[in-house]
Amino acid sequence: MIAKCASAFRSNGYEGTSVDDLVEASGLHRGSLYKAFGSKRGLFVQALGQIADSESDDDDSTDLLLVALMELAPRDAEISAIVSRILSYAQPRHTATSLGARLLNRADLKIPNHTPAKDKP
Amino acid sequence: MIAKCASAFRSNGYEGTSVDDLVEASGLHRGSLYKAFGSKRGLFVQALGQIADSESDDDDSTDLLLVALMELAPRDAEISAIVSRILSYAQPRHTATSLGARLLNRADLKIPNHTPAKDKP
DNA sequence: CCGATTAGTGAACGATCAGTCAAGAATGAT
DNA sequence: ATCATTCTTGACTGATCGTTCACTAATCGG
DSSP: OHHHHHHHHHHHOSTTOOHHHHHHHHOOOHHHHHHHHSSHHHHHHHHHHHHHHHTOOSHHHHHHHHHIIIIIGGGOHHHHHHHHHHHHHOTTTTSHHHHHHHHHHHTTOOSOOOSOOOSOO | OHHHHHHHHHHHOSTTOOHHHHHHHHOOOHHHHHHHHSSHHHHHHHHHHHHHHHTOOSHHHHHHHHHIIIIIGGGOHHHHHHHHHHHHHOTTTTSHHHHHHHHHHHTTOOOOOOSOOOSOO
16 A cells, blocks of 8 residues: 555655645555555655565665655655665665666666667668 | 856755745846746756866766756656766866765765774873 | 434535736836 | 837636545444
C-alpha cells in the first residue's frame, strides 16, 4: 500500500502528487489514509523510512530519495535526517555520481555525449 | 525580473512556487506577469532558456536545472530539450557527478563520509 | 443477543491554486 | 485638446488543494 503511494510520489514528485492521487493509487479511502498516516507528509515519511529501514538501493528507492532531496530535505529536518541515514548505509550506490546519473536517466537524458557520433558508416 | 522569479523556483521548486510567490518575488502585478509570459510554465521556460542562451554554469543555474530535471523534464518535451541544450554546452560542470554533488549540497548534506572521523585527537 | 469500541467512508470545509478580464492610467498621434 | 491605443492593475473565477468529521459498518467481549 505504501509502495503504491511511493510510486505516485516518485513519478509526480511530492508537491505534484495530490491526496486524491494517493487515494486512487492506494485504493484506500481518504479518511483511512489520514487515520493511518496523519497527513500527506506523514505518508511520505513512512515511505522514505521504509527504504531506510530495509536498506534497499534499487532505482525506485533512489527515485524517492531524489524527490526527498529536492523537495523536502532542504526545509524539513526530519526528512533530511532520514535521507542522511539512507546515504550513509548505501555509499557505493548513493554517491553524488550515481544520484546524478539516475537524475538524468529518470528524465530520459543519458549522460551527454559531445562527439556527434557517426551517422553514416 | 526573470532572475527574481528564477530564485523563487530554485528555492521552492516548480510545483512549490505559486503565482502569488512569483508576483511577490518579481514586484510585477499578476496581469503583467501573464501578459509577458503567458503562464507559470512560460515564465519557467523563459528563465531556463536564459540560462541556456547565456551558457552560464554557476550554482544558481545548476539549481534551476535540477528543478527542471526533477519536476518538468520527464513529462515536458520542450523543457527536456532546453535541459539537453544546457547539458551539452557545459559538460565539465553538468556531469552526473557535479549535478549529484550540487543536489547534496543544496540540501546541506555533504557527500557522506563513512569513516566516523577522529573525535578525540 | 446486546452494547461498546474500532474501522471505513465520503461529503464538506476553508484555503489556496493558476488564470482571466473589465476598468483605469498612461502614452502618442493629430 | 481630443481621441485611439497600449499598458497596468487587482478583484474575481472555478478548480483543486490538504484536512476534518459526522456518520455507518464491522468487530468483539459479555
